[in-house]
Amino acid sequence: MDDAERAEHHEQMARDFALSLRKPVPVRRGRCMSCGKALEPELIYCDRDCLIDHEKAIAARMRNGK
Ligand SMILES: [Zn+2]
Numbered sequence: 001m002d003d004a005e006r007a008e009h010h011e012q013m014a015r016d017f018a019l020s021l022r023k024p025v026p027v028r029r030g031r032c033m034s035c036g037k038a039l040e041p042e043l044i045y046c047d048r049d050c051l052i053d054h055e056k057a058i059a060a061r062m063r064n065g066k
Pocket of ligand 1: 032033034035036045047050
């Protein structure tokens with residue numbers, strides 16, 4: 001996977017994430033939104049696992065009404 005493909009992959013993850021919440025989400029780039037690890041400036045997750053973990057955490061929070 002080259003850099004352009006990788007950036008596109010992460011854009012797709014960001015879109016998937018926003019869609020999963022069905023509302024606009026403030027996206028903070030350059031740091032994993034799941035585990036907080038520092039990343040390249042355009043990235044928001046280390047990998048798909050962090051995306052999934054973060055979606056699960058948010059879904060759990062929403063189920064709890066917070
Ligand atoms: Zn992470």
